[in-house]
Amino acid sequence: MVTINPNSPVDEDLVKDKETAFAEFIQRRGLKTTRQRNTIISTFFRLKGHISVEELLVEVKKANPRIGYATVYRTLHLLVESGLVEERRFGDGLARYEGHSAVEHHDHMICLECGMISEFYNPRLEALQEHLAEENNFEIYRHRLELYGACKDKAACDTRKKQKEARAQGA
Amino acid sequence: MVTINPNSPVDEDLVKDKETAFAEFIQRRGLKTTRQRNTIISTFFRLKGHISVEELLVEVKKANPRIGYATVYRTLHLLVESGLVEERRFGDGLARYEGHSAVEHHDHMICLECGMISEFYNPRLEALQEHLAEENNFEIYRHRLELYGACKDKAACDTRKKQKEARAQGA
DNA sequence: TCGGTAATGAAAACAGTTTTCGTAATCCAA
DNA sequence: TTGGATTACGAAAACTGTTTTCATTACCGA
Incomplete structure (x- = not known):
């Protein structure tokens, strides 16, 4: 990854x-x-x-x-x-x-707590999607995968959350 | 699938x-x-x-x-x-x-030609996502995967497309 | 540097959605 | 079974994010 x-x-x-x-x-x-x-x-x-x-x-x-x-x-x-x-x-x-980015295509994980959006890429995932499309007689032009959830590193997440709130205050 | x-x-x-x-x-x-x-x-x-x-x-x-x-x-x-x-x-x-649906969670393939939206589910895909989240120290609450593209069955696709246009006319 | 074209900024328009507000319907308690 | 508090309704206005309009200004090749 x-x-x-x-x-x-x-x-x-x-x-x-x-x-x-x-x-x-x-x-x-x-x-x-x-x-x-x-x-x-x-x-x-x-x-x-x-x-x-x-x-x-x-x-x-x-x-x-x-x-x-x-x-x-x-x-x-x-x-x-x-x-x-x-x-x-x-x-x-x-x-x-x-x-x-340097990486041409990538997917996203979005933390619903702190708003952090991180990017990832995995060739197996891409291949599997192609395979499923094939099975379904479908040709993929582009796709979108988003994982919504939360950071497991609660300390870092909380820090980001507070930074975000501070920014919102300032605006 | x-x-x-x-x-x-x-x-x-x-x-x-x-x-x-x-x-x-x-x-x-x-x-x-x-x-x-x-x-x-x-x-x-x-x-x-x-x-x-x-x-x-x-x-x-x-x-x-x-x-x-x-x-x-x-x-x-x-x-x-x-x-x-x-x-x-x-x-x-x-x-x-x-x-x-009967299937609790599923993903979507969307044909950009005829507008058909089909649903699919694949456990390997789900597992792989979990694995990637794990690697990234992230906990998934929910996700969304959409494949945008076109039906390979052009005849069926075209029929749907025309039906859609007809409906749009009527409205 | 002139002049045709394209770009700008403010405001209006727009689409999808949400809220408001006065009226009407629901339904619990008597 | 009705009275009355409460919730829902429908029409229209408001809202949000985005696009368009229009009069004015800026760009840039001849």
């Missing part, structure tokens, strides 16, 4: 790569490079995890308070179309966005 | 059981039995598959056109709270409701 560490530092080179890739996408599509889009994507790629529009907007406004959520939404759609970002929904009613 | 056949006839005894169970739930909670609720649940349990609020409302109105969607929403929430029904979201932005 591969587990992605959400606490790893931001890889500046990787961010630069993403920014370049996005710039190329924009060019290819005959769109324009703008101050706002640059602010938004550079903010986005420096954030880790599964970012909601709200969360991103808060950060973006720190760099430029005049940017509104319409532009954030629009830019996120472009990021998704460019293939640099994936949209996810974990059932709390709002979309979350995730910059592609 | 267990595959649930969505074309099996409605089991009247099972419907009666559900109705009784719901009546007991209502009583237990100190709520009231009403004509509207009876209409809604009896309509719901006679429908197969993954019913949207819209679809249910259309059917309910055939029995009693005066019933509005607020009541349908409210009754569906009660059904979910009673544990007789599960809410699902397959990414098209609307909630779908599913009366528990």
Whole structure:
């Protein structure tokens, strides 16, 4: 199993790569490079995890308070179309966005206590799904697997929970 | 693998059981039995598959056109709270409701062409998930696995697709 | 640097869902 | 069996997250 560490530092080179890739996408599509889009994507790629529009907007406004959520939404759609970002929904009613990790595809475990979302990948799981689809005369384009539950490490979980509450207070 | 056949006839005894169970739930909670609720649940349990609020409302109105969607929403929430029904979201932005099948838990394959949703269950898949959670020091409460793709039986798929389009026309 | 095109921001629109509020129905206790 | 407290109803308004509109501004190739 591969587990992605959400606490790893931001890889500046990787961010630069993403920014370049996005710039190329924009060019290819005959769109324009703008101050706002640059602010938004550079903010986005420096954030880790599964970012909601709200969360991103808060950060973006720190760099430029005049940017509104319409532009954030629009830019996120472009990021998704460019293939640099994936949209996810974990059932709390709002979309979350995730910059592609080193691991191309992965599934998620979501802690209902502290909100931690961790990513994992397992080839046997993938193979088994293919097998089941085969049996059912079905061709898989993509899939989604989410495990909802709780961290067993209660101490760490509790710390994250409190951090989250503190953040919610501050907002 | 267990595959649930969505074309099996409605089991009247099972419907009666559900109705009784719901009546007991209502009583237990100190709520009231009403004509509207009876209409809604009896309509719901006679429908197969993954019913949207819209679809249910259309059917309910055939029995009693005066019933509005607020009541349908409210009754569906009660059904979910009673544990007789599960809410699902397959990414098209609307909630779908599913009366528990004979198989307690199951996953879904969703055809993006014809909209067919089929259910399956595989113990190895479940076991593997448990194993992965274990490795990650995580306790699973529930999970969700959805395979999005297309039926390989193009003829059958196309027929369903056309039926669906016809229904959309009619509405 | 001009000018056509695309992007922006604020506000309105939108879809699905939830809530409100005045009226009506249920059902327990008398 | 009724009275009356309580719950449910239906229509409409409110709400939430997201998308669109529209007038204005910014980009960028000629």
